[in-house]
Amino acid sequence: MAPRVLISDKLSPAAVQIFKDRGIEVDFQPDLGKDKDKLAEIIGNYDGLAIRSATKVTPKILQKAGRLKVIGRAGIGVDNVDLPAATAKGVIVMNTPFGNSITTAEHAIAMMFALAREIPAADASTQAGKWEKNRFMGVEVTAKTLGIIGCGNIGSIVAERGVGLKMKVIAFDPFLSVERALDLGVEKVELDDLLARADFITLHTPLTEKTKNILSAENIARTKKGVRIINCARGGLVDEAALRAALDSKHVAGAAFDVFAVEPAEQNPLFGHPNVVCTPHLGAATNEAQENVALQVAEQMSDYLLTGAITNAVNFTSITAEEAPKLKPFIALAEKLGSFAGQLTDTDIKTVHIVYEGAVADQKVKALTSAAVAGLLRPMLSEVNVVSAPTVAKERGIVIEETTRAATGDYDSLISITVVTDTYERAISGTVFADGRPRIVNIKGINVDAEFAPSMIYVTNEDKPGFIGRFAGLLGDAGLNIATFALGRDHLGGDAIALVAVDGTVPADVLGKVQALPQVKAAKALAF
Numbered sequence: 256m257a258p259r260v261l262i263s264d265k266l267s268p269a270a271v272q273i274f275k276d277r278g279i280e281v282d283f284q285p286d287l288g289k290d291k292d293k294l295a296e297i298i299g300n301y302d303g304l305a306i307r308s309a310t311k312v313t314p315k316i317l318q319k320a321g322r323l324k325v326i327g328r329a330g331i332g333v334d335n336v337d338l339p340a341a342t343a344k345g346v347i348v349m350n351t352p353f354g355n356s357i358t359t360a361e362h363a364i365a366m367m368f369a370l371a372r373e374i375p376a377a378d379a380s381t382q383a384g385k386w387e388k389n390r391f392m393g394v395e396v397t398a399k400t401l402g403i404i405g406c407g408n409i410g411s412i413v414a415e416r417g418v419g420l421k422m423k424v425i426a427f428d429p430f431l432s433v434e435r436a437l438d439l440g441v442e443k444v445e446l447d448d449l450l451a452r453a454d455f456i457t458l459h460t461p462l463t464e465k466t467k468n469i470l471s472a473e474n475i476a477r478t479k480k481g482v483r484i485i486n487c488a489r490g491g492l493v494d495e496a497a498l499r500a501a502l503d504s505k506h507v508a509g510a511a512f513d514v515f516a517v518e519p520a521e522q523n524p525l526f527g528h529p530n531v532v533c534t535p536h537l538g539a540a541t542n543e544a545q546e547n548v549a550l551q552v553a554e555q556m557s558d559y560l561l562t563g564a565i566t567n568a569v570n571f572t573s574i575t576a577e578e579a580p581k582l583k584p585f586i587a588l589a590e591k592l593g594s595f596a597g598q599l600t601d602t603d604i605k606t607v608h609i610v611y612e613g614a615v616a617d618q619k620v621k622a623l624t625s626a627a628v629a630g631l632l633r634p635m636l637s638e639v640n641v642v643s644a645p646t647v648a649k650e651r652g653i654v655i656e657e658t659t660r661a662a663t664g665d666y667d668s669l670i671s672i673t674v675v676t677d678t679y680e681r682a683i684s685g686t687v688f689a690d691g692r693p694r695i696v697n698i699k700g701i702n703v704d705a706e707f708a709p710s711m712i713y714v715t716n717e718d719k720p721g722f723i724g725r726f727a728g729l730l731g732d733a734g735l736n737i738a739t740f741a742l743g744r745d746h747l748g749g750d751a752i753a754l755v756a757v758d759g760t761v762p763a764d765v766l767g768k769v770q771a772l773p774q775v776k777a778a779k780a781l782a783f
Contacts, residue, residue: 258560259300259322263288264307266329267549277557279303295319303327303556306335314340325559327552330355330539332489333569342570345640349555349567352408354548355539360412362538363457363487364420366511369532370483371396371455373509376529394454397421402453404469405460405488406431406441413457414439425449428460450477455485462489472497480506487513487538490520499524502531513538571642572621582622585615588693589623589670590641591707591783592685593630595695596674598781599681599713600631606654606675607631613662613669624657627672666696698743701752705741708756711781712766717774718744718751725772730757733765750776 258279262271265285274281282301287294288310298304298320305327306312312326317340326336328350341348369375372393380387401417403410406426417424424441427449436443446469449456456478460466470484470493478484484507486493495516501507502525509530515523518536525531539548558564563579565571574582589609609627611620622641629644639647648655662669671684684697695705712730716722723742730737736758744751761780769778 258302258324260303260305260556260560261287261298261301262305263294263310264305264329265309266305266307266552267546269546270305270329270549270553273550273553274557277561279557279560291316298323303560305329305552305556308332308335310335312336312341317341317344317346320344320346325349325556327351327556329548329552338570339646342646343638343643345642347559347565347568347642348570349552349559349565350569351548351551351555352567354551355541355544356409356412358541358544359487359538360409360416360459362513362534363409363413363459363485364416366485366487366513366532366534367396367401367455367457367483370485370509370511373530375532396455398423399454400425400452402427402449402456403441404428404446404449404456404458404492405466406436406439407459409488410457410459411435411439413459414441422455425452446474447477450474451479453479453482455483457485458488458492460488460492462491467491468494470494470498472500475501475507478507481508483507483509483511485511490515490518495524499528502528571625572619574619574622578619582618584687584691584693585618585623585668585670586626586641588685588687589627589672590630591693592670592672592683592695593627594633594783595630595683595713595781596672596681597631597634599779600634600674600676602676602678604631604651604653604674604676606656607648608656608658608671608673608675610658610660610671610673611669612660612664612671613667615668615670616659616661620657620659623670624655627670628653628655631672631674669696671697695741695754698752698754699750701743701745701750703741703743703752703754705754706739706756707783708738709783710757710760711783712753712755712757712761712769712778713781714753714755714769714778715776716751716753716772717776718746718748719774722751722772722774723753726753726755726769729768729772730755730765733762733768735759735761735765 260274260279260281262283271281271283295316298316302322303325307329314337323346325347331350331352333350336348373391377391399422401422401424403414403426406428414424418440425444426441427444427446431443472494475497511532513534514536555566558576562576564576565574609624625641625644628648629639629641632639666686669684669686673680673682685693685695687693692706738756738758741754766780
């Protein structure tokens with residue numbers, strides 16, 4: 256059955272066509288996002304949901320979304336999606352961070368010019384029939400210092416434009432490397448230095464706990480007298496009341512804002528000030544940007560639904576279309592190895608060591624780790640999934656450790672998982688052979704060769720004659736057909752294991768009889 260996608264916001268018709276061309280059924284209802292109840296009523300029929308900013312994806316809607324696999328946000332911000340709820344549900348949330356980058360950067364530059372030359376006020380005055388040539392005395396941007404707070408995707412484009420305008424560009428961004436700063440032609444500085452030196456300050460950072468009111472009353476007071484402030488990033492980065500006070504005192508010469516703490520901004524402390532330029536969140540509002548993000552989100556969602564490729568996900572690691580088919584069998588292996596360990600663990604897990612050896616170490620191990628942890632936790636927490644697993648593990652204080660290294664044994668690729676509790680460690684290793692099927696190759700240091708099956712019995716026993724016959728006979732007497740039978744031991748007469756695949760589930764009374772066999776130390780029924 257072809258995947259089904261719902262578009263609940265206004266998206267370019269070209270995006271609808273992309274879904275259709277890729278063989279995906281698409282339901283285009285551009286006004287549905289405004290009706291939460293109607294959206295909740297029908298969302299269960301779809302595998303994907305494509306949105307802009309009008310649709311609010313709440314926990315209530317996600318609760319009804321039984322089939323939903325992916326949400327695609329045409330644009331950067333995902334504030335309108337409840338990310339924790341989507342992650343807990345196992346829904347991939349994608350955005351399109353690059354589709355409107357140039358448009359937003361250009362708007363910031365346009366706002367800087369409008370502010371520097373008082374263009375909006377001069378336009379209003381002139382069109383009112385006045386000729387106030389001497390009233391509007393602007394400033395040049397050439398040779399001025401442009402301070403950029405946040406020099407990521409959009410900020411770096413603004414930096415390049417600023418350098419092209421012959422400005423001195425300085426940037427505060429903890430994640431900006433010295434090498435990248437040199438490539439851009441900007442000087443990396445600390446925030447206090449930027450505040451003291453910049454003639455223009457433009458913000459290009461996400462809104463987080465650390466960046467909220469990054470231009471607070473205290474930081475605004477540290478700015479150079481006569482500074483001009485531009486915000487085309489996110490409302491809430493600037494204390495708007497404090498900025499109004501600084502404008503009134505003439506410490507700040509002007510401000511240009513495209514975003515506000517409360518939107519739609521029907522009233523705001525900045526409104527009405529003669530040295531303030533405001534626009535209604537137009538950063539991404541060009542024909543090119545709207546087309547770009549719509550096409551991009553349609554391609555990304557189609558790739559995921561059809562091939563498993565993950566691009567620009569905000570709650571999962573990215574996987575290219577080329578990587579997806581190579582990664583798929585190893586994701587299955589990692590999840591099953593985790594499940595094996597989880598079904599045998601009956602105390603609190605403290606640490607999980609995962610080692611990737613050989614060719615698999617060059618793949619997206621974060622995705623593999625998520626799958627392994629999901630398998631590990633699912634016996635205890637049935638709702639956990641590969642998207643939510645890392646978050647769930649962190650919430651429970653489980654330490655996840657990853658190691659990658661070159662192949663050291665007989666296998667081109669090997670995944671080993673060691674689970675550590677207060678009382679024991681349990682280790683298991685597996686690989687994928689040429690047939691693409693995951694196999695277990697080592698349990699607790701004992702070599703085996705076993706395929707996973709829906710129903711299995713795992714036995715640890717003493718290596719003594721007669722065990723296999725009694726064990727197999729017991730299963731036969733119970734009417735359980737043996738599909739595969741894998742054995743291993745550490746040494747003659749030492750510890751041994753048996754991993755048996757059977758047709759059908761293992762009744763509790765049969766398992767009890769296996770556990771009662773003389774050589775058996777422990778026996779467990781497993782399901783995969």
